[in-house]
Amino acid sequence: MASTLGSAVPPFTPHAISVSLPTWKDTVGYETGEKRVVDAMVSGYPRFFLHLAIQKLARVCELKFGTPGELCMLFPTRKIAEACRNFMVDRSSQSGKPVPVRLVQYVICPEDSSSGKSCAELHIVLFPGDAFPLAKQFWQHTGLGVSSRLAERCLSMLPSEEPKPSSPTSPRLPLKASNRHYSAKPSWSSPAVNPVEDLDKDHSTYLEERYGRNLPQGAAAGAKRAMRRRIAGVLVHDTPNDWCQAGKHDTEVGPSTRGIKEVSEDDVYLFPTGMAAIWNAHQLVLGVRPLAKSVCFGFPYTDTLKILEKWGPGCFFLGNGIDQEIDELERILEQESAEHPDRPPILALFTEFPSNPLLRCADLPRLRALADQYDFLIVVDETLGNFVNVEVLPYSDVVVSSLSKVFSGDANAMGGSLVLNPKGRHYSALKEHITKTFEDTFFDEDAIYMERNSRDFRRRIRVIDQNTEAVCDFLRSRSLAFSPSSTDVVIKEIFYPKYTTPEHYNRCKVSDPEAGYGGLFSLTFVTQEAARAFFDTLSCYKGPSLGTNFTLACPYAILAHYVELDWAAKYGIEESLVRVSIGMEGRQALLEDFDKALKAAEATLSNSDA
Known part of the structure; x- marks a missing residue:
C-alpha cells in the first residue's frame, strides 16, 4: 500500500491532507530540506505545506x-x-x-x-x-x-x-519546508508533477466522491447543522441512511448523549481546522476571564503549546501529565493565589484526552475539583479519545476536537469543533462572548465533504477500535512488558490507553460495551536500528496526520520535534518512537503486516551480534 515519496495520501485526492514519506530516511530528509525529498513534494499536511x-x-x-x-x-x-x-x-x-x-x-x-x-x-x-x-x-x-x-x-x-x-x-x-515547523526563509523549487492536476473536473469529482454522495453545494448550512447535531449527540436517527435528513430544520432531536443532556447544537461551533478550534478556545477564555497564565497539562501536539506560549501572558508547562504533576499544579495554584489574591491563579488548564503521542490521560475529576476550588477553566482536546468512546464534557468548560481525524476518516477535508458545557460555571459568559465574536470561516465546500465523510463515523470507529486493540495486544505480547529480561525483544513500550493510565481513561469511558480505546498507539524500541527497520518494513501509508480509515504511521519524534529531540526526550518522546494510526483494513492482514515489520526489527539485533 505504500506510495511514492511526496505523493498525496490518499492517492489521487486533490485535497489530501497527508503526504507519503515512505521511509525513515525520507522523513529526516523532509525535516532537513533535502532536495531529493523537497522536489518530490506535491502534497502535505495543510498547516505545514501550502x-x-x-x-x-x-x-x-x-x-x-x-x-x-x-x-x-x-x-x-x-x-x-x-x-x-x-x-x-x-x-x-x-x-x-x-x-x-x-x-x-x-x-x-x-x-x-x-x-x-x-x-x-x-x-x-x-x-x-x-x-x-x-x-x-x-x-x-x-x-x-x-x-x-x-x-x-x-x-x-x-x-x-x-x-x-x-x-x-x-x-x-511551491513552498517546501526546509526545516521543522517554518523556514528561516521560503525555499522555492519547481513542483513535481501532480497527477491530480491532470484530471478534468468531472473525473476529480468522481474520485473525491468515491466515498459516498455529497450534498449539493447549496446545502452547506444544512451540512454544518447536521455535523453540529452529530457532535452535540442530539440526533435521534443518524445512520448513513438518514443523511439527507440530519441537517433539516424539522429533524427529530433529543437529549444529548454527551454526558450532559442539556447540550444542544447551539453549543457547538465549527472551525476550518482543529487547531483553529484550539486557538479560538484560548482567545475565548482570554476574552472572558481575568488575565493570567494558562497551564498545559501533559505533552500535547506541538502547536497547542505554541498557542499558549505566544498569545496572552504565557503558560506553565507540566509536560509529563502524570498524577504527580497534579501535586505540582496544586503548588502553582497556591503560590499564584498568594501572589495575586485579586484574581484566579491561572486562566485555564488545557489537556488532551488521551495525549498525543504518549496516550496518557489526566485525572479529570481531580482537575475539575481544583478548577472549581480555584475558579479556572478546563479545556479538553478529545480528538484521540473521541466522544463515541469517552465522555469528557462533564469535567470540562470547553471541549475541542480535530474533525480532520476519525470524524472525517477520508483525509480529504480539514475541520474542527468547539463545544461549550452548558452546565459549566462560566457558561453564560463564554456563550455571550462567543456569540458576539464567532465568525463562520469553515468554507462551505469543505463542510459539504466533511458532512459526507462523517455520516458513518460511529460504525468506523468501532472497527478501528477493535483493529487497534488486536494489533496492540499482539505487539505487547512481544515487548519487554511480557519478557523484561529477554535479550531478543526489540519493543520497549506500547503507549495505548488500555495500558497507559487506564484508570483515568476508563473513568471517562462511555457505558456502551462496544466502546474502545481509540485508533492511535505509539511504541518505542531498544535501538534506533530496530525502530527504522520496523517502520521501513511496514507496508501501510507513512506520513503525517491520524484517524484515517487506512493505517498511517510516522516516526513521530522526527516529524514533530526534529530540531528539539533532546527536549522532547525529557518528556518521554524518544527518538525511536513510532506513532501508528490503525485503519479499517482486514484484521488478519494487519496482524501479518505488523508481524513482518517486527521480525525485521528483531533481525537487527542478530545482525548486530554477528
Missing part, C-alpha cells in the same frame, strides 16, 4: 498587489488578517524593529454571472519576504488560513492569464 492551489493564488495576489520583495499570506476574513498582522508586529518588535505589514481586501467575482458561483472574499497580508517565517508561524499555529478548496474557487473565477507585475516581485514557487 497546497499548490493556495501557492498559485498567492502568486496572483503578489503580482497584483505586491511591491518588490513582498510575499503574502491569504485569509478568509479581515479579522483574521488583522490578527496575523498584530502577531507579526508583536513578535518582530520583541527582537527589534516591527515588521511592516499591509492588508488588502480582494473580492473575486465570476466573469459569467450565470455560472451560479458567488463572489469570494480574500484578505491578503503582505510583508517583506524575510518576514515569511513569522507569517508561517501564524498560519501554522492558528490553522486559520484559506483552504485549498477556497483557493480553487477563487482561481476558477480569475482570468486564465496571471496579471503582469508593474515591477518585479519576489518569485513564489
Whole structure:
C-alpha cells in the first residue's frame, strides 16, 4: 500500500491532507530540506505545506498587489488578517524593529454571472519576504488560513492569464519546508508533477466522491447543522441512511448523549481546522476571564503549546501529565493565589484526552475539583479519545476536537469543533462572548465533504477500535512488558490507553460495551536500528496526520520535534518512537503486516551480534 515519496495520501485526492514519506530516511530528509525529498513534494499536511492551489493564488495576489520583495499570506476574513498582522508586529518588535505589514481586501467575482458561483472574499497580508517565517508561524499555529478548496474557487473565477507585475516581485514557487515547523526563509523549487492536476473536473469529482454522495453545494448550512447535531449527540436517527435528513430544520432531536443532556447544537461551533478550534478556545477564555497564565497539562501536539506560549501572558508547562504533576499544579495554584489574591491563579488548564503521542490521560475529576476550588477553566482536546468512546464534557468548560481525524476518516477535508458545557460555571459568559465574536470561516465546500465523510463515523470507529486493540495486544505480547529480561525483544513500550493510565481513561469511558480505546498507539524500541527497520518494513501509508480509515504511521519524534529531540526526550518522546494510526483494513492482514515489520526489527539485533 505504500506510495511514492511526496505523493498525496490518499492517492489521487486533490485535497489530501497527508503526504507519503515512505521511509525513515525520507522523513529526516523532509525535516532537513533535502532536495531529493523537497522536489518530490506535491502534497502535505495543510498547516505545514501550502497546497499548490493556495501557492498559485498567492502568486496572483503578489503580482497584483505586491511591491518588490513582498510575499503574502491569504485569509478568509479581515479579522483574521488583522490578527496575523498584530502577531507579526508583536513578535518582530520583541527582537527589534516591527515588521511592516499591509492588508488588502480582494473580492473575486465570476466573469459569467450565470455560472451560479458567488463572489469570494480574500484578505491578503503582505510583508517583506524575510518576514515569511513569522507569517508561517501564524498560519501554522492558528490553522486559520484559506483552504485549498477556497483557493480553487477563487482561481476558477480569475482570468486564465496571471496579471503582469508593474515591477518585479519576489518569485513564489511551491513552498517546501526546509526545516521543522517554518523556514528561516521560503525555499522555492519547481513542483513535481501532480497527477491530480491532470484530471478534468468531472473525473476529480468522481474520485473525491468515491466515498459516498455529497450534498449539493447549496446545502452547506444544512451540512454544518447536521455535523453540529452529530457532535452535540442530539440526533435521534443518524445512520448513513438518514443523511439527507440530519441537517433539516424539522429533524427529530433529543437529549444529548454527551454526558450532559442539556447540550444542544447551539453549543457547538465549527472551525476550518482543529487547531483553529484550539486557538479560538484560548482567545475565548482570554476574552472572558481575568488575565493570567494558562497551564498545559501533559505533552500535547506541538502547536497547542505554541498557542499558549505566544498569545496572552504565557503558560506553565507540566509536560509529563502524570498524577504527580497534579501535586505540582496544586503548588502553582497556591503560590499564584498568594501572589495575586485579586484574581484566579491561572486562566485555564488545557489537556488532551488521551495525549498525543504518549496516550496518557489526566485525572479529570481531580482537575475539575481544583478548577472549581480555584475558579479556572478546563479545556479538553478529545480528538484521540473521541466522544463515541469517552465522555469528557462533564469535567470540562470547553471541549475541542480535530474533525480532520476519525470524524472525517477520508483525509480529504480539514475541520474542527468547539463545544461549550452548558452546565459549566462560566457558561453564560463564554456563550455571550462567543456569540458576539464567532465568525463562520469553515468554507462551505469543505463542510459539504466533511458532512459526507462523517455520516458513518460511529460504525468506523468501532472497527478501528477493535483493529487497534488486536494489533496492540499482539505487539505487547512481544515487548519487554511480557519478557523484561529477554535479550531478543526489540519493543520497549506500547503507549495505548488500555495500558497507559487506564484508570483515568476508563473513568471517562462511555457505558456502551462496544466502546474502545481509540485508533492511535505509539511504541518505542531498544535501538534506533530496530525502530527504522520496523517502520521501513511496514507496508501501510507513512506520513503525517491520524484517524484515517487506512493505517498511517510516522516516526513521530522526527516529524514533530526534529530540531528539539533532546527536549522532547525529557518528556518521554524518544527518538525511536513510532506513532501508528490503525485503519479499517482486514484484521488478519494487519496482524501479518505488523508481524513482518517486527521480525525485521528483531533481525537487527542478530545482525548486530554477528
